[in-house]
Amino acid sequence: MSLDISEIAPYNFSVVESKWQKFWLDNRSFKTEDRGNKKYYVLEMFMYPSGKVHIGHVRNYTIGDIVARYKRACGFDVLHPVGWDAFGLPAENAALKQKSHPKDWTYKNIATMKSQIRGLGFSYDWEREFATCDEDYYGFQQKIFLALYKKGLVYRKKSEVNWDPVDNCVLANEQVIDGKGWRSGALVEKKMLSQWFFKITDYADELLEELDNLKGWPENVKTMQRNWIGRSEGCSINFSCDNGDQITVFSTRPETLFGATYLAVSPDHPLAQKVAESNETIRNFVSELKKGSVSQQTLDKQEKQGIDTGLTVKHPFLDKRLPVYIANFVLMNYGTGAIFATPAHDERDYDFAVKYGLPIIPVIKSKNNEVPYFGDGILFNSEFLDGLSVVDARKKIIEEIAGRGLGKKEIFFKLRDWGVSRQRYWGCPIPIVYCPKCGAVPLKEEDLPLKLPSDVSFSGVGNPLDQHPHWKHTKCPICGSDARRETDTLDTFVDSSWYFLRFCVGRESDDLLSKDSIKHWMTVDQYIGGVEHAILHLLYARFFSKALADCGLTDVREPFTNLFTQGMVCSVTYKNEQGEWLFPSEVQKNEKGEFVEISTGKKVTVGRLEKMSKSKKNVVDPDVIVKTYGADALRLFVVSDTPADRDFPWSDEGLDGSWRFINRVWRMFVYLKDKGISSDAVQEIRFDSLNSDMQKLFKEFHRAVRDVTISYESQAMNKAIAYIREFVNCIYAVLDQAESNVSLFSVIVRDLIKILAPIAPHICEEAWSMFGFKNLVSESEWPKFCEEYIAVTTINLPIQINGKLRGTIDVSPDASEDEVIQKALEVSNVRKSIGDKPVRKKIFVKGKIINFVV
RNA sequence: GCCCGUGUGGCGGAAUGGUAGACGCUACAGACUUAAAAUCUGUUGUCCUUUCGGGCGUGGGGGUUCGAGUCCCUCCACGGGCACCA
Numbered sequence: 001m002s003l004d005i006s007e008i009a010p011y012n013f014s015v016v017e018s019k020w021q022k023f024w025l026d027n028r029s030f031k032t033e034d035r036g037n038k039k040y041y042v043l044e045m046f047m048y049p050s051g052k053v054h055i056g057h058v059r060n061y062t063i064g065d066i067v068a069r070y071k072r073a074c075g076f077d078v079l080h081p082v083g084w085d086a087f088g089l090p091a092e093n094a095a096l097k098q099k100s101h102p103k104d105w106t107y108k109n110i111a112t113m114k115s116q117i118r119g120l121g122f123s124y125d126w127e128r129e130f131a132t133c134d135e136d137y138y139g140f141q142q143k144i145f146l147a148l149y150k151k152g153l154v155y156r157k158k159s160e161v162n163w164d165p166v167d168n169c170v171l172a173n174e175q176v177i178d179g180k181g182w183r184s185g186a187l188v189e190k191k192m193l194s195q196w197f198f199k200i201t202d203y204a205d206e207l208l209e210e211l212d213n214l215k216g217w218p219e220n221v222k223t224m225q226r227n228w229i230g231r232s233e234g235c236s237i238n239f240s241c242d243n244g245d246q247i248t249v250f251s252t253r254p255e256t257l258f259g260a261t262y263l264a265v266s267p268d269h270p271l272a273q274k275v276a277e278s279n280e281t282i283r284n285f286v287s288e289l290k291k292g293s294v295s296q297q298t299l300d301k302q303e304k305q306g307i308d309t310g311l312t313v314k315h316p317f318l319d320k321r322l323p324v325y326i327a328n329f330v331l332m333n334y335g336t337g338a339i340f341a342t343p344a345h346d347e348r349d350y351d352f353a354v355k356y357g358l359p360i361i362p363v364i365k366s367k368n369n370e371v372p373y374f375g376d377g378i379l380f381n382s383e384f385l386d387g388l389s390v391v392d393a394r395k396k397i398i399e400e401i402a403g404r405g406l407g408k409k410e411i412f413f414k415l416r417d418w419g420v421s422r423q424r425y426w427g428c429p430i431p432i433v434y435c436p437k438c439g440a441v442p443l444k445e446e447d448l449p450l451k452l453p454s455d456v457s458f459s460g461v462g463n464p465l466d467q468h469p470h471w472k473h474t475k476c477p478i479c480g481s482d483a484r485r486e487t488d489t490l491d492t493f494v495d496s497s498w499y500f501l502r503f504c505v506g507r508e509s510d511d512l513l514s515k516d517s518i519k520h521w522m523t524v525d526q527y528i529g530g531v532e533h534a535i536l537h538l539l540y541a542r543f544f545s546k547a548l549a550d551c552g553l554t555d556v557r558e559p560f561t562n563l564f565t566q567g568m569v570c571s572v573t574y575k576n577e578q579g580e581w582l583f584p585s586e587v588q589k590n591e592k593g594e595f596v597e598i599s600t601g602k603k604v605t606v607g608r609l610e611k612m613s614k615s616k617k618n619v620v621d622p623d624v625i626v627k628t629y630g631a632d633a634l635r636l637f638v639v640s641d642t643p644a645d646r647d648f649p650w651s652d653e654g655l656d657g658s659w660r661f662i663n664r665v666w667r668m669f670v671y672l673k674d675k676g677i678s679s680d681a682v683q684e685i686r687f688d689s690l691n692s693d694m695q696k697l698f699k700e701f702h703r704a705v706r707d708v709t710i711s712y713e714s715q716a717m718n719k720a721i722a723y724i725r726e727f728v729n730c731i732y733a734v735l736d737q738a739e740s741n742v743s744l745f746s747v748i749v750r751d752l753i754k755i756l757a758p759i760a761p762h763i764c765e766e767a768w769s770m771f772g773f774k775n776l777v778s779e780s781e782w783p784k785f786c787e788e789y790i791a792v793t794t795i796n797l798p799i800q801i802n803g804k805l806r807g808t809i810d811v812s813p814d815a816s817e818d819e820v821i822q823k824a825l826e827v828s829n830v831r832k833s834i835g836d837k838p839v840r841k842k843i844f845v846k847g848k849i850i851n852f853v854v
Numbered sequence: 855g856c857c858c859g860u861g862u863g864g865c866g867g868a869a870u871g872g873u874a875g876a877c878g879c880u881a882c883a884g885a886c887u888u889a890a891a892a893u894c895u896g897u898u899g900u901c902c903u904u905u906c907g908g909g910c911g912u913g914g915g916g917g918u919u920c921g922a923g924u925c926c927c928u929c930c931a932c933g934g935g936c937a938c939c940a
Binding site for chain 2: 004005006007008010219220223224226227228230232234249250251252253264304327328329330331333334335336338339340341346347348349351412413414531534535640641642643646647648649651653654656657658660661663664667718719721722723724725726729732796797798799800802803804805807808828829832840841842843845848849851852853
């Protein structure tokens, strides 16, 4: 009796998926092992345990899992770990709000999210899992801190910090966005505090130069890092001031020196301070500029303000004196905090000169004598530079300046040292003690880990560690006197700067950074995460790798060979007339096809696709999706259609389509099983013995394997899926011949399962075992394809006339020019098209095209 | 302002300088069904044409080429990053 494909029961994903998830766990299927094969380290940026997994996580981890499963199937020894970036502010905020302990809140969230992650069937080695708030992890981190300290890469200084008045916390430069705190959004204030710093600036050059060698990184990420490091080459120049001081300025365009008409220093410059002391007007002006501080400055950044100090400096090459201004557009934390201004060739200098009536002297010839002019040209008004090009003039003046001891060639970076102190409880304690006699003293290694006290209270103000009744009181490790612990904790970006190294070592090892393990597993062959970490995390992690290598702890200077930045999951947004966001369920289409709010019937504005977020009410809950459609359908969907590095437009219909495909495949498997397809029937296929339909199918099969393989290799999951779907359609077209071609179908089904398995592992495991195959996961032979079968015997060759398609002919791919021309001219449409016009030229590309030029 | 990136049907997107629109979504039709759903099978850029076929079409304009979505110049739009960095 023949089985009707439409009557096959729907695929029971919930039973199948939990069955195989349990199987993988029980059998430790994805345990990392060094079997002597080539290694492959796949890592997705680890998760912050915020509470629940969101759809963006699902996409990120699905991409990683596809890579991991694909590489495993190709025979690599794969390291694919999972962990938790578990320290950080939200745990403390929750503590305040819900009276929970940060630790309980964090581990509870981890447990929740872990079960969600497991429900998606990701092939992680759970035995290497850890959270950065685990005592042994941050204990190791403290050891690293001490190693860096010993190496001179950590120091403490009093410095102006970015203070977030809402979170009561110091922020790194990187965490200040538009003058606002990255989390709270509050206007950031300036405050002087003693802070710990990592000397990332020691590595500015290496961090910049190595970017050129990171061939596997997206160009935009490298550009962002280059900009952030911000190297500029120029020249320092000393000016003598009439109060006896030397003012050193930095310029990248020293060749414009003869056009200098004034000097400007930052309000924070020592000279400005000095002048302010003796002059009330200036004092008031400077304090006015500083009062506004970051907030005002950023808001009014276009408005240039300044004041004449009354001082003058001598021009180093001319017999004239230049006035010295204090100006708000000069920043103390870049260069030397002072500039010489050439209004004719710099926009800011120009604006300022116009506002304060200062002279403007051009020194580079422009076409229409335009001012300000920033282009190339020939120098004039410039003594010994006259007649030189900008480039030559720059060289020459630097020589002159250096030769006369007035200054030197210099390089400045925008990159600042990394301030890592945070006045927070839920972070890694800094292993330092302050002794009244010995000063700042590092803890001894045997006293690590320095654990966080668990009995803390959260008032919401200040640092809970500092307010703890006794935790900070201790003895000096050197002299034994009463001493005080550092109560600041480390920035959580420290935690994420080396976690990928710890994964190589494994949780059971007491060895901090086992050099052998790291040597074996590093570098990360494929790192996957959001582009939002292009600067902060990725730069810090690169710095850490270099610093740890210099401390002799590892041998790896660049951690991530290939970086993939996946796009965001987006969805439509709806807003009512009041501008409030609405859930899709609150909106419907009316008879006119307009979107209206169901409760009020009023019109709704449909926004463009935006990143899914709770606040915009356009989120979908992965749990709900997994429950209704299954993990495979969800995994398939989030990498379908859209290339993985682009933003993904969520649609319920699309998800439905993926679910339908999973079922379509399932029905096909069940049908084929019924027709006797099984592992026992697998045998070598003799192409010649196949009928023409089957020969065609066999060719399509080889083509599919090739195209899917190529797509996986280039992380083009969307294409891999398209080719798989195409091939499934091919099978469906000849399904009725399965019974008489059992061997062929058995081979095809075996390999189809393999190429689909990285994306939809559960259904593939089920089918694999249903057909009687053994061990899909450990079976590490990727299907092979043979170009010989892909090569076609006839092709549909296009005929063009003057480059326009006028017909096609079926010929062998290596048909000769004569043959093709003869056949082409037999096509009536071609003859008609040529008419009685003489053929002037024939372009023939074998196997590709014939083009008649008439 | 500067630096990246992107622009192809109603939609997501394919396409080593060689038949633009693979694959999917939507929509429509047929088969099955008492019916619906599901499923299977088609059609689906646009305009003209009964058919054969043809015109137009990859953001706009120009160029190179027998031939351009693809290469070059230029302009526009959108997205992202940086932004008083000397």
